[in-house]
Amino acid sequence: MNVDKVLDAKGLACPMPIVKTRKEMKDLESGQVLQILATDKGSKADMTAWAKSGGHELLGVQEEGSVLKFWIKKG
Amino acid sequence: MTVKAMTAKEVARKVMDNKPLFILDVRNGDAFADWKIEGGNIQYLNTPYFDLLDGVEEVASELPKDRDILVVCAKEGSSVMVAEMLDEEGVDVAYLEGGMKAWSEHLEPVKVGDLKNGGELYQFVRIGKGCLSYMAISGGEAAIVDATRMTNIFLDFAQEKDAKIKHVFDTHLHADHISGGRSIAEATGATYYLPPADAEEVIFDYAELVNGLEVAIGDARIEIEALYSPGHTIGSTSFIVDDQYLMTGDILFIDSIGRPDLAGLAEDWGGDLRESLYSRYAELADELVVLPAHFMIMDELNEDGSVAKKLGDLFKENHGLNIEDEQEFRDMVTKNLPPQPNAYQDIRKLNMGKITPDEEVQREMEIGPNRCAVR
Numbered sequence: 203m204n205v206d207k208v209l210d211a212k213g214l215a216c217p218m219p220i221v222k223t224r225k226e227m228k229d230l231e232s233g234q235v236l237q238i239l240a241t242d243k244g245s246k247a248d249m250t251a252w253a254k255s256g257g258h259e260l261l262g263v264q265e266e267g268s269v270l271k272f273w274i275k276k277g
Numbered sequence: 278m279t280v281k282a283m284t285a286k287e288v289a290r291k292v293m294d295n296k297p298l299f300i301l302d303v304r305n306g307d308a309f310a311d312w313k314i315e316g317g318n319i320q321y322l323n324t325p326y327f328d329l330l331d332g333v334e335e336v337a338s339e340l341p342k343d344r345d346i347l348v349v350c351a352k353e354g355s356s357v358m359v360a361e362m363l364d365e366e367g368v369d370v371a372y373l374e375g376g377m378k379a380w381s382e383h384l385e386p387v388k389v390g391d392l393k394n395g396g397e398l399y400q401f402v403r404i405g406k407g408c409l410s411y412m413a414i415s416g417g418e419a420a421i422v423d424a425t426r427m428t429n430i431f432l433d434f435a436q437e438k439d440a441k442i443k444h445v446f447d448t449h450l451h452a453d454h455i456s457g458g459r460s461i462a463e464a465t466g467a468t469y470y471l472p473p474a475d476a477e478e479v480i481f482d483y484a485e486l487v488n489g490l491e492v493a494i495g496d497a498r499i500e501i502e503a504l505y506s507p508g509h510t511i512g513s514t515s516f517i518v519d520d521q522y523l524m525t526g527d528i529l530f531i532d533s534i535g536r537p538d539l540a541g542l543a544e545d546w547g548g549d550l551r552e553s554l555y556s557r558y559a560e561l562a563d564e565l566v567v568l569p570a571h572f573m574i575m576d577e578l579n580e581d582g583s584v585a586k587k588l589g590d591l592f593k594e595n596h597g598l599n600i601e602d603e604q605e606f607r608d609m610v611t612k613n614l615p616p617q618p619n620a621y622q623d624i625r626k627l628n629m630g631k632i633t634p635d636e637e638v639q640r641e642m643e644i645g646p647n648r649c650a651v652r
Contacts, residue, residue, distance in 0.1 A: 215352065215354050216326075216350070216351065216352060216354045216355050217326050217327070217354055217355040217358055218354070220326075220327045220330075221330065224327070224330060243641060244351050244352065247305055247307060247308060248305055248325070248327065251305040251306065251307065251325060251327070252305075252325070252327040255325070255327065255328055256327075
């Protein structure tokens with residue numbers, strides 16, 4: 203998948219993964235893709251709900267060991 | 278700026294005393310819909326924290342001025358952030374210390390009654406998840422039934438009461454919560470009992486909890502007698518304590534009955550469940566006070582916070598005990614069942630000793646309500 207920027211939010215607890223993702227997202231152009239790495243298990247449901255409420259598209263989620271990988275396309 | 282924390286214990290007191298509270302729950306909508314702090318005098322607003330990052334002015338205008346406001350999230354972090362933002366707007370709020378995880382783990386001990394010659398019986402109300410555990414104490418000895426994962430609470434309580442824990446029972450192999458029974462037994466040298474029919478796959482040693490087993494605690498010889506009552510699981514066993522109390526496990530609750538499907542055999546066990554409820558329990562004295570292993574709704578709590586009711590009253594009032602038609606009963610307990618408890622298959626494996634995840638993972642597994650009943 204084509205990724206325009208990567209955000210490493212590993213080791214951060216809620217609400218920081220979303221706070222940082224939101225900040226990064228602001229600097230991207232519509233249609234660009236941000237990849238986020240996180241270890242907070244709650245971020246799976248929250249990232250999904252946040253993307254939806256913000257009008258972004260969650261392209262995919264992958265779990266690799268303890269790390270969650272998200273791909274979000276800016277809306 | 279620091280904002281006030283409210284502990285799970287303080288919230289539990291408010292719920293049990295039916296005090297007014299306003300909860301601003303900042304978890305995502307699905308998590309809130311699935312499971313929240315319940316109470317008769319609680320008002321709610323659910324706005325996810327990620328929708329509040331641009332400011333809280335709008336949500337602040339929806340908060341009441343005449344009751345305490347508690348901001349709640351899963352683990353605490355987001356609720357602290359939102360509480361601080363509200364504080365800066367001049368709104369007086371507290372956050373729930375430890376979030377819903379602490380709420381899930383809080384146990385409130387409630388005395389349910391006296392036993393012969395100065396003995397006492399306590400119920401431990403896990404108010405966030407609806408689990409109930411018991412400790413009978415007599416003459417410096419204690420027996421525990423259906424202990425939860427938070428074993429220190431039981432160990433400390435027994436120590437405060439100067440009681441040595443002698444017997445630890447699980448009424449059945451639990452699927453909704455992680456049993457603390459085995460580790461309490463290991464820590465104290467007590468005997469840990471499980472019904473053998475539920476324990477075919479367990480990988481540790483246990484004593485067999487079988488029909489008619491009798492143990493006694495203390496000089497007053499408080500009797501605890503096992504009564505085989507399958508249906509929720511094939512091994513499910515009840516206890517009659519001091520000829521006064523009937524501990525029903527997950528077979529009979531105050532306003533519902535046990536579900537027979539969590540080990541995958543609803544069709545087979547529906548008949549057992551009916552026989553336990555409609556034959557075995559029907560033969561017992563109406564005066565026995567039923568003490569279940571769960572509650573589902575706050576209405577099942579008595580005014581003192583206990584969950585207990587006479588068997589005779591349940592035979593009159595509990596819908597699940599009043600279905601004459603056998604097929605209708607079978608349909609009710611096998612069809613249109615509510616969703617299963619979170620991670621119930623892994624919880625069963627853990628309770629068999631097959632897996633031992635670390636504490637944080639165990640906490641995650643226990644998220645949500647118990648969901649052991651069918652109404």
